[in-house]
Amino acid sequence: MQQVPGGISVPKTPELLRDFEQFKQQLKKRAGLDLDQYKFEQTYRRIYTMMERAGYRKFTDYLIYLAADEARLRGFIDRLAINVSELFRNPEQFQILKNEVLPELLRGNAHLKLWSAGSSYGAEAYSLAILLHELAPNRGHQILGTDIDQEVLERARRGVFGESDLRNAPAEYKQRYFRAFQENGRTLYEADPVLKRYLKFERHNLLSDPYPKGFHLIACRNVVIYFSDEAKERIFREFHNALVPGGYLFVGNTERIFTYAQIGFENPSAFFYKKPAQEVQRWRNAS
Numbered sequence: 001m002q003q004v005p006g007g008i009s010v011p012k013t014p015e016l017l018r019d020f021e022q023f024k025q026q027l028k029k030r031a032g033l034d035l036d037q038y039k040f041e042q043t044y045r046r047i048y049t050m051m052e053r054a055g056y057r058k059f060t061d062y063l064i065y066l067a068a069d070e071a072r073l074r075g076f077i078d079r080l081a082i083n084v085s086e087l088f089r090n091p092e093q094f095q096i097l098k099n100e101v102l103p104e105l106l107r108g109n110a111h112l113k114l115w116s117a118g119s120s121y122g123a124e125a126y127s128l129a130i131l132l133h134e135l136a137p138n139r140g141h142q143i144l145g146t147d148i149d150q151e152v153l154e155r156a157r158r159g160v161f162g163e164s165d166l167r168n169a170p171a172e173y174k175q176r177y178f179r180a181f182q183e184n185g186r187t188l189y190e191a192d193p194v195l196k197r198y199l200k201f202e203r204h205n206l207l208s209d210p211y212p213k214g215f216h217l218i219a220c221r222n223v224v225i226y227f228s229d230e231a232k233e234r235i236f237r238e239f240h241n242a243l244v245p246g247g248y249l250f251v252g253n254t255e256r257i258f259t260y261a262q263i264g265f266e267n268p269s270a271f272f273y274k275k276p277a278q279e280v281q282r283w284r285n286a287s
């Protein structure tokens with residue numbers, strides 16, 4: 001047994017590690033998921049735990065079991081991704097967004113194109129929709145929410161949230177933009193169609209799919225924490241490319257981009273990285 005970060009012990013014999021290598025290769029071939037781009041310790045521990053729960057002791061046997069049923073394999077991939085979210089997660093950052101970043105973007109653009117990358121079940125994307133509707137309603141803004149997990153995307157399209165999802169949402173927004181109803185003895189909240197008009201949810205794998213472009217703001221929060229440093233660096237470069245000049249990347253509470261200047265970002269405030277507006281100009285001057 002070996003202690004790994006997080007405190008849970010899982011066995012890590014040379015045989016198991018060799019077996020895990022084969023599992024990764026086969027998973028990549030069959031499902032296109034490259035686990036080498038995820039942090040090793042966490043990924044190993046989570047898959048080991050899932051395998052044990054399913055009653056298997058070898059990763060390659062577990063893969064045969066998973067691959068025998070398309071839905072089972074998809075469910076495995078979905079469970080690998082942690083979907084925790086809530087509306088206005090880290091509210092102080094949404095204050096900066098509302099008071100500084102979005103007004104600046106709205107001064108220069110009639111309508112904005114936003115991307116919630118790793119949107120989970122949509123709480124972040126709906127929070128963005130509320131702010132845009134508050135600041136500049138009915139201007140044809142577009143908000144794309146993407147995730148690797150199909151199941152959460154279905155939930156996002158429905159736009160139904162629980163009480164705990166809304167615990168950080170300002171009371172007036174909760175009242176204005178959500179309709180409370182009862183389901184199985186629980187109070188749930190459905191987002192107003194006025195918000196849904198701005199939103200579109202699609203599957204996108206940040207590690208392997210081509211990136212959409214032309215965004216004024218990309219929120220990618222609490223997603224890349226599971227990825228290796230190389231994968232993170234590539235993703236941040238892709239985001240830089242996907243932003244219009246003057247656009248912002250909005251990251252999570254515990255996240256920093258140490259190489260932001262090399263990538264071409266400015267860092268005007270914590271959690272916000274800006275693609276300089278003058279970039280085109282600088283490039284023209286250089287040529």
Ligand SMILES: C[S@@+](CC[C@H](N)C(=O)[O-])C[C@H]1O[C@@H](n2cnc3c(N)ncnc32)[C@H](O)[C@@H]1O
Nearest residue numbers: 081082083085118120147148149205206221222
């Ligand atoms: C913890 S949630 C973050 C949700 C939201 N951004 C927030 O901060 O509240 C992380 C999400 O990243 C998604 N994810 C994990 N790997 C991904 C990948 N390779 N491509 C796209 N999304 C991924 C997971 O499915 C999960 O829904």
